Amino acid sequence: MNTSEQQHFNLLYQQHLTNLTLQGMRPATIDAYSRAVRRITQFFDQSPDTLTKVSLRLHSLTWAVSPIQSFLESKSAVTHYFLDNSMAGNFLGW
Numbered sequence: 237m238n239t240s241e242q243q244h245f246n247l248l249y250q251q252h253l254t255n256l257t258l259q260g261m262r263p264a265t266i267d268a269y270s271r272a273v274r275r276i277t278q279f280f281d282q283s284p285d286t287l288t289k290v291s292l293r294l295h296s297l298t299w300a301v302s303p304i305q306s307f308l309e310s311k312s313a314v315t316h317y318f319l320d321n322s323m324a325g326n327f328l329g330w
Contacts, residue, residue: 237281245283249273 237245252273256266276284279295 237277237283241283245277248283248285 249270253266253270256269261269273284276287276292276295280287280291
């Protein structure tokens, strides 16, 4: 984002934080919502108010796949045991 776009985002972001606080949201909720807004802004390098529904759907798909992919790529024996056996339908001998 250029300087003007960053200033626009900063204004909207502060309004977002104020609105969440005025609504009585808990600090953890405000943190989670704010993190999501920052993540979307960073991913697209533009203010969220300029995004289309298609862009937001694309982001939600990439965000949803990332933790799953990390889980599947884990090197732990427990993960591999679970994946091998649960997908074969015989997890814990069931």
